[in-house]
Amino acid sequence: xxxxxDQPPQGGAALEALLQRSGVDFVRTEDxxxxxxxxxxxxxQVVCQCRQEWVLVYGIHPAPVRDPxxxxxxxxxxxxxxxxxxxxxREDRFVFRTSTQLTEHFEAQARIxxxxxxxxxxxxxxxxxxxxxxxxxxxxx
Numbered sequence: 001x002x003x004x005x006d007q008p009p010q011g012g013a014a015l016e017a018l019l020q021r022s023g024v025d026f027v028r029t030e031d032x033x034x035x036x037x038x039x040x041x042x043x044x045q046v047v048c049q050c051r052q053e054w055v056l057v058y059g060i061h062p063a064p065v066r067d068p069x070x071x072x073x074x075x076x077x078x079x080x081x082x083x084x085x086x087x088x089x090r091e092d093r094f095v096f097r098t099s100t101q102l103t104e105h106f107e108a109q110a111r112i113x114x115x116x117x118x119x120x121x122x123x124x125x126x127x128x129x130x131x132x133x134x135x136x137x138x139x140x141x
Contacts, residue, residue: 008102009102010052011050011052012028031051032050033048034047039120045062054101055102056098059096059097059098059120060090060093062093064093066134084118085122096122
C-alpha cells in the first residue's frame with residue numbers, strides 16, 4: 001500500500017531506496033542502518049537512525065580517544081564552526097551527527113543525501129585534527 005501524498009515520507013523507506021540506488025552495501029535492522037563511507041583515503045562507519053519522517057546521521061571517526069577532556073574541548077571548537085549538526089564523544093569515539101526532516105516524498109532522497117554529504121564533508125575536513133586529538137598528538141589550544 002502506498003502512503004498518501006500529503007503525509008510525510010517514512011525515513012527508513014526513503015533511506016533504503018537511496019542506498020540501494022547508490023549501490024551502497026548496508027545492513028538494516030528495523031530503522032537502524034549501518035554502512036561504511038570513504039572519502040579522500042579516509043574511511044569510517046555511518047549509522048543512520050530513522051524516526052518516522054526524521055533521519056539522523058551519525059558519522060563515527062575510527063580513532064579511539066585517549067584524553068576525553070581534551071577531546072571535548074575540540075568538540076566545542078568544531079561545534080562553534082559548523083552550521084548544522086554537532087560533534088560529541090560516544091564510547092571513546094568522535095561522532096558527528098546531522099539530521100534531516102522529510103516533509104514530502106518528492107525531495108526525501110535529496111534531503112537525506114544532503115545530510116549524508118554534509119556529515120561526510122565535516123568529518124573529512126576535520127579528519128586529521130580528530131585523529132591527532134584522539135591519539136593526543138595535537139598541542140593544547
